[in-house]
Amino acid sequence: MIEPSTVVDRLRRTTDTIVGEAELLERLASGRPLRIKYGVDCTAPDLHLGHAVNLWMMRQLQDLGHQVVFLLGDLTTRVGDPTGRSETRPLLTPEEIEANAQSFVEQVSIVLRTDPSVFEVRRNSEWYDGMRVAELLGLFGQVTQAQLMARDMFRERVAAGREIAVHELVYPVLQGYDSFAMRSDLTIVGSDQLFNEQLGRHFQQRLGAPPQAVITTTITPGTDGRAKQSKSLKNYVALTDTPRDKFGKLMSIPDSLVESYARVYTELPLDTVAALGSAAAGGGPPARDAKLRLAAAVVTRYHGAGTARTELDAFTRTFTDRNQPTDIPEVLVGTPGATVLDLLQAARPTDTKSSLRRLIRQGAVTVNGIRVDDPTKTVELTTDVVLKSGPRTWHRLRLS
Amino acid sequence: MIEPSTVVDRLRRTTDTIVGEAELLERLASGRPLRIKYGVDCTAPDLHLGHAVNLWMMRQLQDLGHQVVFLLGDLTTRVGDPTGRSETRPLLTPEEIEANAQSFVEQVSIVLRTDPSVFEVRRNSEWYDGMRVAELLGLFGQVTQAQLMARDMFRERVAAGREIAVHELVYPVLQGYDSFAMRSDLTIVGSDQLFNEQLGRHFQQRLGAPPQAVITTTITPGTDGRAKQSKSLKNYVALTDTPRDKFGKLMSIPDSLVESYARVYTELPLDTVAALGSAAAGGGPPARDAKLRLAAAVVTRYHGAGTARTELDAFTRTFTDRNQPTDIPEVLVGTPGATVLDLLQAARPTDTKSSLRRLIRQGAVTVNGIRVDDPTKTVELTTDVVLKSGPRTWHRLRLS
Structure with a gap:
C-alpha cells in the first residue's frame, strides 16, 4: 500500500486547502476504499480544464482503488442554486435534467474511470423524494440562519441589494445532507463549494457519522486572463473541444498564465513548469515556444502524444510554414x-x-x-x- | 342578511387593524359562509381573557353562520415556533400534541360553538405529511430571506445576538401556506401573528387563490399591568379559572386597567365603559366599585349573571361584612x-x-x-x- 501521506502529497500540486486532513490520512491508512463525493447539479455541463483539475485528482484516487460517487443533484437542480450567478437559475424539466445528467457522465468519463468498481452514479432524489417535510424541518433545526448567511455568495448578494429566495438559502443544507446520505469520506471541490461541504461535515457529525474531508482545488483564470472561467465568456478550454481547438485556445492565453496553467493543467515536472514560466515572462519567441510546450502537454494529456505532435506541427506550419510568408507586414x-x-x-x-x-x-x-x-x-x-x-x-x- | 359593514363594525370594538377589509366586505356580501382560520400550535394551552377576545369575535361570526376552522398546527408544533420566547421550544411527542389538542378544543368550546355546521377541526399534518421535499422547496422559492427576516421577532433576536434556527426561520412559510391549504377567508389574530398571516395572503395570491383578510386584535396588559399575559408570570385570568378566581384576579388589577379591560373583556355599553374608567381614575371607593362592576361583567359573560351575583356578594362580604371589622388597622x-x-x-x-x-x-x-x-x-x-x-x-x- 502506498503511504497515506504520499497519496495526499501527490494531490497537493493542485490543492488549495484540506479540511480534515488527519481524518483523511487515518481513513486512507485503514485500507478500505474511500467514498469520494463528486456532487454536480444537473444543468447543461460543459466541463473545462478547471473542472478537470478535480477530476484528475479523483482519477488518481480511483487508480488506488477508491470509489468516486458521482452524485447528480437532480432534486437540488429542480430547486436551483445560483452560485456565482446574478440571476436565479431557471427551473429545468425532468427530461432536461436527465439529458444533462447523461451528458455529464459522458464528459467526466474523459478523465474518470467509469467501471462500477470505482464509479457509482447516485441521485439525491433517492433520499429527498422519500423524505417527509417534518424530517427536512428537523434537518433545518440543526443549522442557524446566521450560519447560512455566512456564505460568501449570500453576503455579496445582500451587499449588492439583491434578493435571496428561501429555497436558495436552504440549498447548502441539502447539499450538506447529501454527504451524510451517501456516506462521503472525501470531496474535492472548488473553493466556492467549501462552505456547503463544510455543512456536510456538520450534518455528518450531528447525525453521528464520521465527517468527510474536504479538499479545495486551485482556481486558475480563464484563457483571457479573467478570474473566472465562464460559459458566457467562453474563456476556457472545454474537455470536449477538438485537439486543434484546445491547442489554439492555449496558444491564445496571456504569457503570464503559462506557468500556472502548466502547473495545474499538465503533469509536466515542476522544474519544467518553472522553466516555462521564466521563458514566458521574457516574451518574444521563447514565450511562444513555452506556450507551444504547454499546449502540447495539455493535448497529450487528453488525446495522447501522437495527436499532440500532429497539432503542434499543424499550428507551427500555419504560422511559419510555406503558406505563411516570412515577411508578414x-x-x-x-x-x-x-x-x-x-x-x-x-x-x-x-x-x-x-x-x-x-x-x-x-x-x-x-x-x-x-x-x-x-x-x-x-x-x-x-x-x-x-x-x-x-x-x-x-x-x-x-x-x- | 345583516349588512357586511355592520358585521365588521361590530368587530371593531376589539380590532386593532384589518388587512383586506374591502375583500372581507365583498365576501360577506356574497352570502356564502366564510372559512375563518383559527390556527394554534399544539403546546399545552391555558387560554385567558386575551385569547378570548379573538374567540368572541369568531363567535359573533359563527352566530351569523360562518365557519371557524380550528387548525391544529401539529406538524408545525413538531417543528417549533418560538414566538416571543427567549428559548427554542422543546419538541413534543405525538401523544403530548394529541393531549394538548384535546385540551385546546375543550377550552375554546367555552366561547365557540362546536357544532359541525360552524366548527371544523383540521390538522396541518394533513397537507404536510403528504408533501414532498421538492414541493416544499417550491414554496420556499416564493419568498425571500429578507422577507422572513423582516419579522419583528427575528430582528429582535438578531439585535440581541441570539440565534435563529433555520426551521424557525421557515415557520412563517408553513403557517402562511396553511391559509392556502385550508382556503381561509379570514383570520383573527394577535398583532404578533400579523407577519405570518400576511405571508398567508402572499401564498394564496401566488398560488392563484383569493387572499384571506387578517384582523388583528387589541392587546391588553396582564393583571399586573405588564404588557404581556404570560404563562410564567401567571398574570392573567384563565378561561378555566373558577368564577371566584376570575373575580378575585380582576379585583387585583391596577385601577388604570379598568377601562381597557371593560372595553375588550366585557360587552358593557361603551358609555358605561367610559364611566367605569373615570371612576377608576379617581381611586378610593368609586374605583373599587368600578372594579366590582368589571369583575361582575366578566364573570357574567362566562358563568352567567347568577354566578356573577354570588361572587360579587361573596367578595363584598369577605371585605366588608360581619367577618371583617370596619376599623381595620x-x-x-x-x-x-x-x-x-x-x-x-x-x-x-x-x-x-x-x-x-x-x-x-x-x-x-x-x-x-x-x-x-x-x-x-x-x-x-x-x-x-x-x-x-x-x-x-x-x-x-x-x-x-
Missing part, C-alpha cells in the same frame, strides 16, 4: 483588446466594413490559425496576433 | 411591590418569620380575600390591600 494597434472586425479594418484600411464582414462570414478569416465566424469576437493582444484574411493575406498585429 | 408600606411574607412582617412585626411562613403554609393568610400559599408571591400595592392572617386578624396595607 506588421500593423500596430492602439488598444490591447479589439474585435476581429476592428483588427481587420486596421490591417486593411481601404476595404469597406461590409466586405470585411462578408470575408469573416465566408470563413476566410483566421486569428492565430483559428477560424473566426464572429466579427464582434474580442482578440487580446497580449502577444502578437497573426491575422489571415483570404487565401494569401497575412498581417501581424502588435500592440503599439 | 392601616399599615403603611414603603414599596409598591412586596412579597406576602414582607407584608405580613410589616403588619405583624413582633411575630417571627418562621411562624409567619407557617401561617401561610397552613392556608390561614388571604390577600383581598384570596388565599395565598406562596410566601414569595408578589403583591402590587396599586390600591390598598386587605391582608387577613389567622381567623380574626385584618390589616389594610397602603402604599406610604
Whole structure:
C-alpha cells in the first residue's frame, strides 16, 4: 500500500486547502476504499480544464482503488442554486435534467474511470423524494440562519441589494445532507463549494457519522486572463473541444498564465513548469515556444502524444510554414483588446466594413490559425496576433 | 342578511387593524359562509381573557353562520415556533400534541360553538405529511430571506445576538401556506401573528387563490399591568379559572386597567365603559366599585349573571361584612411591590418569620380575600390591600 501521506502529497500540486486532513490520512491508512463525493447539479455541463483539475485528482484516487460517487443533484437542480450567478437559475424539466445528467457522465468519463468498481452514479432524489417535510424541518433545526448567511455568495448578494429566495438559502443544507446520505469520506471541490461541504461535515457529525474531508482545488483564470472561467465568456478550454481547438485556445492565453496553467493543467515536472514560466515572462519567441510546450502537454494529456505532435506541427506550419510568408507586414494597434472586425479594418484600411464582414462570414478569416465566424469576437493582444484574411493575406498585429 | 359593514363594525370594538377589509366586505356580501382560520400550535394551552377576545369575535361570526376552522398546527408544533420566547421550544411527542389538542378544543368550546355546521377541526399534518421535499422547496422559492427576516421577532433576536434556527426561520412559510391549504377567508389574530398571516395572503395570491383578510386584535396588559399575559408570570385570568378566581384576579388589577379591560373583556355599553374608567381614575371607593362592576361583567359573560351575583356578594362580604371589622388597622408600606411574607412582617412585626411562613403554609393568610400559599408571591400595592392572617386578624396595607 502506498503511504497515506504520499497519496495526499501527490494531490497537493493542485490543492488549495484540506479540511480534515488527519481524518483523511487515518481513513486512507485503514485500507478500505474511500467514498469520494463528486456532487454536480444537473444543468447543461460543459466541463473545462478547471473542472478537470478535480477530476484528475479523483482519477488518481480511483487508480488506488477508491470509489468516486458521482452524485447528480437532480432534486437540488429542480430547486436551483445560483452560485456565482446574478440571476436565479431557471427551473429545468425532468427530461432536461436527465439529458444533462447523461451528458455529464459522458464528459467526466474523459478523465474518470467509469467501471462500477470505482464509479457509482447516485441521485439525491433517492433520499429527498422519500423524505417527509417534518424530517427536512428537523434537518433545518440543526443549522442557524446566521450560519447560512455566512456564505460568501449570500453576503455579496445582500451587499449588492439583491434578493435571496428561501429555497436558495436552504440549498447548502441539502447539499450538506447529501454527504451524510451517501456516506462521503472525501470531496474535492472548488473553493466556492467549501462552505456547503463544510455543512456536510456538520450534518455528518450531528447525525453521528464520521465527517468527510474536504479538499479545495486551485482556481486558475480563464484563457483571457479573467478570474473566472465562464460559459458566457467562453474563456476556457472545454474537455470536449477538438485537439486543434484546445491547442489554439492555449496558444491564445496571456504569457503570464503559462506557468500556472502548466502547473495545474499538465503533469509536466515542476522544474519544467518553472522553466516555462521564466521563458514566458521574457516574451518574444521563447514565450511562444513555452506556450507551444504547454499546449502540447495539455493535448497529450487528453488525446495522447501522437495527436499532440500532429497539432503542434499543424499550428507551427500555419504560422511559419510555406503558406505563411516570412515577411508578414506588421500593423500596430492602439488598444490591447479589439474585435476581429476592428483588427481587420486596421490591417486593411481601404476595404469597406461590409466586405470585411462578408470575408469573416465566408470563413476566410483566421486569428492565430483559428477560424473566426464572429466579427464582434474580442482578440487580446497580449502577444502578437497573426491575422489571415483570404487565401494569401497575412498581417501581424502588435500592440503599439 | 345583516349588512357586511355592520358585521365588521361590530368587530371593531376589539380590532386593532384589518388587512383586506374591502375583500372581507365583498365576501360577506356574497352570502356564502366564510372559512375563518383559527390556527394554534399544539403546546399545552391555558387560554385567558386575551385569547378570548379573538374567540368572541369568531363567535359573533359563527352566530351569523360562518365557519371557524380550528387548525391544529401539529406538524408545525413538531417543528417549533418560538414566538416571543427567549428559548427554542422543546419538541413534543405525538401523544403530548394529541393531549394538548384535546385540551385546546375543550377550552375554546367555552366561547365557540362546536357544532359541525360552524366548527371544523383540521390538522396541518394533513397537507404536510403528504408533501414532498421538492414541493416544499417550491414554496420556499416564493419568498425571500429578507422577507422572513423582516419579522419583528427575528430582528429582535438578531439585535440581541441570539440565534435563529433555520426551521424557525421557515415557520412563517408553513403557517402562511396553511391559509392556502385550508382556503381561509379570514383570520383573527394577535398583532404578533400579523407577519405570518400576511405571508398567508402572499401564498394564496401566488398560488392563484383569493387572499384571506387578517384582523388583528387589541392587546391588553396582564393583571399586573405588564404588557404581556404570560404563562410564567401567571398574570392573567384563565378561561378555566373558577368564577371566584376570575373575580378575585380582576379585583387585583391596577385601577388604570379598568377601562381597557371593560372595553375588550366585557360587552358593557361603551358609555358605561367610559364611566367605569373615570371612576377608576379617581381611586378610593368609586374605583373599587368600578372594579366590582368589571369583575361582575366578566364573570357574567362566562358563568352567567347568577354566578356573577354570588361572587360579587361573596367578595363584598369577605371585605366588608360581619367577618371583617370596619376599623381595620392601616399599615403603611414603603414599596409598591412586596412579597406576602414582607407584608405580613410589616403588619405583624413582633411575630417571627418562621411562624409567619407557617401561617401561610397552613392556608390561614388571604390577600383581598384570596388565599395565598406562596410566601414569595408578589403583591402590587396599586390600591390598598386587605391582608387577613389567622381567623380574626385584618390589616389594610397602603402604599406610604
